[in-house]
Amino acid sequence: MEYKPGIDDLIKNITLEEGLQKPSDGFTNKVMSAILEADSKAAVYKPLIPKYILAGIASFLFLVIMFAFMSGYRLQATKIAWLDKIVNGFKMPHFSLSLPEEISYIVASTLVMGLIQVFVIGALYKRMYR
Amino acid sequence: MDNNRDIIYINRVLNGDTGAFKFLVEKYQQMVYTLALKITGNKEEAEDAAQEIFVKCYHSLNSYNGRAAFATWLYRITYNHAVDVVKRNHRKWRTEKWDVDVETGEAEYYCFDEKIDLKEIKVLLKEAIYKLSPQDQVIVTLYYYDDLPLRDIAEVMGIKENNVKIKLHRSRCRLLELLQSKNEIISTLNL
Numbered sequence: 001m002e003y004k005p006g007i008d009d010l011i012k013n014i015t016l017e018e019g020l021q022k023p024s025d026g027f028t029n030k031v032m033s034a035i036l037e038a039d040s041k042a043a044v045y046k047p048l049i050p051k052y053i054l055a056g057i058a059s060f061l062f063l064v065i066m067f068a069f070m071s072g073y074r075l076q077a078t079k080i081a082w083l084d085k086i087v088n089g090f091k092m093p094h095f096s097l098s099l100p101e102e103i104s105y106i107v108a109s110t111l112v113m114g115l116i117q118v119f120v121i122g123a124l125y126k127r128m129y130r
Numbered sequence: 131m132d133n134n135r136d137i138i139y140i141n142r143v144l145n146g147d148t149g150a151f152k153f154l155v156e157k158y159q160q161m162v163y164t165l166a167l168k169i170t171g172n173k174e175e176a177e178d179a180a181q182e183i184f185v186k187c188y189h190s191l192n193s194y195n196g197r198a199a200f201a202t203w204l205y206r207i208t209y210n211h212a213v214d215v216v217k218r219n220h221r222k223w224r225t226e227k228w229d230v231d232v233e234t235g236e237a238e239y240y241c242f243d244e245k246i247d248l249k250e251i252k253v254l255l256k257e258a259i260y261k262l263s264p265q266d267q268v269i270v271t272l273y274y275y276d277d278l279p280l281r282d283i284a285e286v287m288g289i290k291e292n293n294v295k296i297k298l299h300r301s302r303c304r305l306l307e308l309l310q311s312k313n314e315i316i317s318t319l320n321l
Contacts, residue, residue, distance in 0.1 A: 007306045014252050014259065015274035020160035021167050023177050028155045031184045035148065038185060 048122055136200040143191055155184055158201065161276065162208045168267040169212035179215045183208050198285060202278070205286040209268065251309070258308050266301045269294060 136157075142150035162183055167176035187207055194203055259270060265287070272278040272286065280298070284291040 007302055010255060011270065011302065011305065012274045014255050015270060018256060020164040020275065022160055023163040023180055027159055027177070028152055031155050031181055032152055034181060034185050035151065035188050
């Protein structure tokens with residue numbers, strides 16, 4: 001079918017004459033109300049675990065590791081006596097705890113799963129409160 | 131330029147002036163509603179969809195990168211959302227009723243013997259345009275009413291520019307076929 005220019009002008013005339021459809025009265029106000037309502041409902045995202053608690057846990061773990069490291073290791077003496085005393089004076093309190101192997105694995109697995117859950121739930125909360 | 135004015139209002143909205151978005155709603159509401167209506171075929175659905183489209187547009191404004199005109203970006207959201215509404219309601223796209231109506235002769239109430247004036251031709255063509263598929267109606271509206279280039283129409287609909295050309299050509303040919311079936315109309319128009 002060969003294209004003829006005349007039909008183009010006719011379609012254009014009809015389309016322009018027909019115009020666009022109008023939504024109901026007050027449409028703009030409805031849209032703006034919907035936007036303001038959505039804005040007011042947006043909740044502020046609160047972290048699952050507060051930052052100061054995370055910082056506390058990280059510091060505690062760091063101290064535990066440092067004490068464990070220092071109590072079993074004597075640093076080479078420096079020329080500063082008081083520094084030597086401080087560095088080599090730390091001793092980890094000695095205690096021993098023996099658990100059956102199964103219990104140790106259960107505790108370790110639970111801790112690992114707990115850490116994973118923290119990240120997963122955190123991501124979920126971020127999505128919910130975006 | 132028209133798009134420059136849109137960008138001024140977009141920047142105002144992004145800087146916290148929510149009221150500035152009203153300008154964009156008032157400017158584009160008719161086109162958004164019309165496109166949604168052509169796709170959904172239902173006035174209530176189209177109005178709800180148009181409202182959701184503007185809310186979506188407001189919340190996505192920070193992702194508008196200015197590569198295409200704002201109108202093109204908005205129409206793309208409109209098209210995709212309206213299609214989702216149709217799919218969500220488990221409806222299939224309305225297909226063309228062109229062939230069926232020609233076969234049953236519904237167009238034949240325009241009698242060959244009567245003098246056919248341009249007004250009646252326009253009525254005939256108007257009805258025929260409404261019988262095009264939703265996609266073709268969207269293309270016709272964007273091309274003829276909004277003077278959108280084919281490249282932009284392709285971006286709105288997520289199809290290739292060539293496909294848009296073919297669909298537009300096909301729509302024109304089908305409308306011309308209707309006219310050519312009425313020989314007196316053709317001689318009147320000198321097409």
